[in-house]
Amino acid sequence: MAEEAAVRAQAEPVRRLKQDKADPDEIAKEVAKLLEMKAQLGENEGKQKFVLKTPKGTRDFGPKEMAIRERAFKAIISCFKRHGAEVIDTPVFELKETLTGKYGEDSKLIYDLKDQGGELLSLRYDLTVPFARYLAMNKVTNIKRYHIAKVYRRDNPAMTRGRYREFYQCDFDIAGQFDPMIPDAECLKIVHEILSDLQLGDFIIKVNDRRILDGMFAVCGVPDSKFRTICSSVDKLDKVPWEEVRSEMVGEKGLSPEAADRIGEYVQLHGGLELIERLLQDPKLSQNKLAKEGLGDMKLLFEYLTLFGITGKISFDLSLARGLDYYTGVIFEAVLLQQENEHMEEPVSVGSVAGGGRYDGLVGMFDPKGRKVPCVGVSIGIERIFSILEQRLEASEEKIRTTETQVLVASAQKKLLEERLKLISELWDAGIKAEMLYKKNPKLLNQLQYCEDTGIPLVAIVGEQELKDGVVKLRIVATREEVNVRRESLVEEIRIRTSQC
Amino acid sequence: MAEEAAVRAQAEPVRRLKQDKADPDEIAKEVAKLLEMKAQLGENEGKQKFVLKTPKGTRDFGPKEMAIRERAFKAIISCFKRHGAEVIDTPVFELKETLTGKYGEDSKLIYDLKDQGGELLSLRYDLTVPFARYLAMNKVTNIKRYHIAKVYRRDNPAMTRGRYREFYQCDFDIAGQFDPMIPDAECLKIVHEILSDLQLGDFIIKVNDRRILDGMFAVCGVPDSKFRTICSSVDKLDKVPWEEVRSEMVGEKGLSPEAADRIGEYVQLHGGLELIERLLQDPKLSQNKLAKEGLGDMKLLFEYLTLFGITGKISFDLSLARGLDYYTGVIFEAVLLQQENEHMEEPVSVGSVAGGGRYDGLVGMFDPKGRKVPCVGVSIGIERIFSILEQRLEASEEKIRTTETQVLVASAQKKLLEERLKLISELWDAGIKAEMLYKKNPKLLNQLQYCEDTGIPLVAIVGEQELKDGVVKLRIVATREEVNVRRESLVEEIRIRTSQC
Structure with a gap:
């Protein structure tokens, strides 16, 4: 393209002027010319202008964030299960009319899907209205369930404080006609258990x-x-x-x-x-x-x-x-509550992390005959909890593992790819969590370094001598101890050693 | 409202004519008049016409379906982890331009969000393009990750065969420049392990x-x-x-x-x-x-x-x-493969349940400098697998539990609500999964019946005599055996008995 050649040509005087440490004004003039040419070129080229980002108010969870997220979920789910909850799931979008008239002024925050012919749809705003719709639709009058899923609000995100447009809710609800305040009290007990368990402070x-x-x-x-x-x-x-x-x-x-x-x-x-x-x-x-x-x-x-x-x-x-x-x-x-913590330089001000209440009329709004199903529930605001856990981990020295791999299958010499493949296949089939480097002839040092980087505790090393002897060398990464293990005992040996890890 | 009064007034002659067993034609005429009036009224009243359903091509997962789903996920996740994968998550929607030009003719199946001012967004169509976007955006050149999440396609659903508009994908991908075919072979090994583990047939x-x-x-x-x-x-x-x-x-x-x-x-x-x-x-x-x-x-x-x-x-x-x-x-x-199974009346014809391949150019499409990251991956078509597992469970006698509750806290006499609350609170705090009925004075028989219905294996019964003696009566539902356990030993006793269950 002629324009591209022109841009390249213009880059030359800029480089030269800079090299010569020329008058800054003169450099600036030539740079401006170059930038303008580049901008014009950009208009003809979609690729350059492509914005590489997630939508506003959303984020990716990388392996590290996921490890933290899974930890928090584990605490919450185990509490919900401890209280005998079943689990349900509903679609991420609902008929628009299902959400209409349930959120007062906040309705303006609902994400609608484009009308592409067919039903008018909206992304769920919370998990409570879909739950009520589920109960009415299936004529369920009595259930204790939890639901952990993402909800969507076109709000102004303050992502540093854990406020997103796409965020998780962890809901626990009890539906049914019961003696007063017994389920309500259980909801508060649950909040108490979860916040205590997660050790988020007072x-x-x-x-x-x-x-x-x-x-x-x-x-x-x-x-x-x-x-x-x-x-x-x-x-x-x-x-x-x-x-x-x-x-x-x-x-x-x-x-x-x-x-x-x-x-x-x-x-x-x-x-x-x-x-x-x-x-x-x-x-x-x-x-x-x-x-x-x-x-x-x-x-x-x-x-x-x-x-x-x-x-x-x-x-x-x-x-x-x-x-x-x-x-x-x-x-x-x-x-x-604001923490007066000497370990933290800037104490983080977080607000509400859970909320809920009784909504005895919502299910009736969906029932054709208006039959009521009394409900009480709690929603854990997990995003703020993530922020706190992430910041805390950032501040601490703790190294968080993002895989559960127990053993790396490594080779001591070249030309042992086939042996590694055979061994790792045996380990996988025995249920051992195992990795290997995807190289034909990796250096032993690189393989050991990989274990250090990712926290894999054991290395099973195949070498020519070991193959002859019918053994595998098992190395304990932390202590650098090495033992020869008969191949047929390897699985058992790894199980014993990793149950101690 | 005047119209409502008119409808009520018109209902009167209809009722009278029916009561009098009048000429059917005359009744029909008055009924028609009534229906028309109701229809007119209906236009002013959303509620009557409200459709209680999930959007086309979507479904709810109730407790039973969730139990099956969780089982299948468990097998898949444990395989992915066995192969050393990390986990990531991306938003349910992407910038529209992120998805543009990646799916050829199938682009027409993408769900767009309504333009509400701001960014143009679309629901993800698969997990592969968001993964490539993630790699390019974070300059990741080397990762082995899995991602299990819902994707969206405005396709014509055939829900009985496990084809939905909202459905799960379970993806495992290996990104990075490696020696040829080693990661590719691992992807096939993974498919083999998962399909064998799930026992879906040949x-x-x-x-x-x-x-x-x-x-x-x-x-x-x-x-x-x-x-x-x-x-x-x-x-x-x-x-x-x-x-x-x-x-x-x-x-x-x-x-x-x-x-x-x-x-x-x-x-x-x-x-x-x-x-x-x-x-x-x-x-x-x-x-x-x-x-x-x-x-x-x-x-x-x-x-x-x-x-x-x-x-x-x-x-x-x-x-x-x-x-x-x-x-x-x-x-x-x-x-x-079609199963010739004598236990099944109608063998189910299911097609593809997993697929994948190598896509070395996709990440480069997102990188401003076109830097390539070779990738190979596999996607498990879990919805069809769900259908098969659901049908199989339907056909079998197996009763699937939807909770993990270990013990029901019950009372033998009236006025023991407070004692039940105290006991259940102790159990929860000790990590025991416990439930109670939300009634002040439930009948013992109803409490035992609840255990039968839901599969709770143990009942901890508080009664007046037990309170005096400082014991709790522990009943094993399956055998109807009852033993008195000292209150301070109850947690330990439940742990022992449920680890055997």
Whole structure:
């Protein structure tokens, strides 16, 4: 191409000027000319302009990140299984109408698929609505299940803090008509177990009840029509001070200052059983049917949590007002507390890492006859947990293995590829995790170095003498110890040695 | 709403006429009027018309299907790990341009996301192109990884035969510049191990090479421009007889009858080492550089497969011509063979369950400087495998457990909810998988029945007498044996008894 030749030609004077340490202005002028020519050339060439990246708000997980992710999942799944949950999976997209009307204002964050003729589809926004759709569709009225999968929100990502557009949720839900607060208490126990197990530092689980909120708004004189919008103001209290929330309520949302002040008295309260008892005596709240019901159940919940021995990390908090439209009873949210840790230079401020609540009406929205299936569930915000674990591992000296290979099949001399292939095949067939270098004649040193780099603990070395003797030399990488093992005993020997590793 | 009142009003005469067993025509007339009114009303009411389903070509996995799926994944993952693979994960959608130009005609099957301002996105079509994008983006030149995830194709689903629009792929790939055919042979070994392990019945792995195909087309007199389209005709040979393929080549694709006949002589050949040797002596093929290269490597591959002891299931088949644009060397495909099984009434005809090949050019398409990273990989078609496993389990008497619960905490009398909660909490904290019924006062019989239904092997029964004595009654569901265990020994006792289960 003529243009390409021109660009190459222009590169010459630039190189020369630089070599001659010419006047910087003159260099800059020639460089600018070169860049312009290159830019013009680029327009004719798709390849140059191709952006090599993942979509905004998404990321790849490389082997190291996957190792961390798998570790966290393992802790969470084993907790869910410990509590007797089955597992289900649903498609990544749903009919658009399945998601419609379930998320209030947040609906704008739903990813739609292009209309290519056929059904209108959207990527799932959470795992709760698909779960409710699943229950209604299959007429399931009683299940305890977990579901770990990716969900999608066209939100503004803050990826350093673990907020993505594609992210995992780890959900555990209990559906069915049961005696009050027993499944709800189990959900909180689960959050407690997982956060303790993952050792993420100190945490607190805030608990409230949609009915207490609604009752509180009613006795404070908030008009019915303003419940939701006032609720979303209250929800901001974990980030902004009361004065700001108050002025939003009065200024933007047109609430009377008196009503706002009455709300202010309640939402700044948090505590345990004694606070619940006090509010049950509250002259206004105790007159409200919803509030009374909510407080009664909250008392029961705390009794169960006391039996579980976890009230130390639970806070009944009247400012907790989780956003989603579908909650009907208990709501909760676990937050990590700022760590004063001398080992970490910059303590990481992470917020909510788990949340959930009771949604007794959602399944009924899908049932043709409106039959209700009461549900309560918890969702673990695993992305923030990944960030913390990744940062911690980064800071520590721990070297994380990304494979489970037990033995490298190596050769001591040239021309032993066939012998290596035969041996490794035997090991694979015996269930041993084995690798070899894909070279005909690798150097022994390179093979040993590979074990050092990847953490493979054993090397099975075939050499001419060993072949004659019917043995394999087994080398323990950590100690450099070498032993000759009869070939027919090799599998057994590797099993014994790796079970100790 | 006025309309609703009208509908209710119209329902009245219908009911009355039916009650009076009036003239059917008259009833029909009034019913029609009612239905029309309801239909009009329905237009204002989304709920009635809501379709409760998953999108076309997708499905839910309930607990039972998940148990089967997890079993198959376990076999596959353990094979991948046995071969030293790391694991990576990529987003479910990619920039649209990442997928553009990688799939030839099949591009029309790609799901695009709606343009909502921002990047143009598409759901991944396979895991290979995202893998190549990952390698180029992170400048990885050497990796052995697996990736198990869902991919998306707007194909016409035949769900009974395991063809979906959303389906899993289980991919294992080796990237890097290595000595020839060693990684390729390992991919075939992996397919062999997995299909043997899953016990899906007899299978054969067909092997060919893109270079042999291209060389064969050249020596048969196919014009360069027709290579691809003739290749896609040849690819149909596993489903239709040669005569039909021939007439497509000549009639639709304008190939000369002589060229078609020459192709016919080759593509009906299949065999092992002896066929390779013969073709290496073939006066025409041996003159073609590409074919010679391909045949030479094929010979090497068969030597390695002989060392692996798996040539019995491998067939060098000149009709194998896998569709994807990006293959450059070895290609292969595993097919299940029709089973003549007297236990099965209708033997299931399943086709390809795994496939793969070498694609040395794909990563270079993403690299700004076109740097190549040779790759070879295999993809397990797990959906068909699921179908077979599901059908087999359906046919067998085996009862599949969907939870791992070891013990049910039960009560013998009323008013023991608190004691159950305390005990189950202790068990959970000790890592025991435990459940209880979410009722205040469940009947003992119902609790035992729950164990029968779900396969829980042990029941820990708390009763008034046991509490006094500081013991728990442990019941073995299978034998109905009951023993009193001191509370402090309960965890140990459950561990011992469940390790035997």
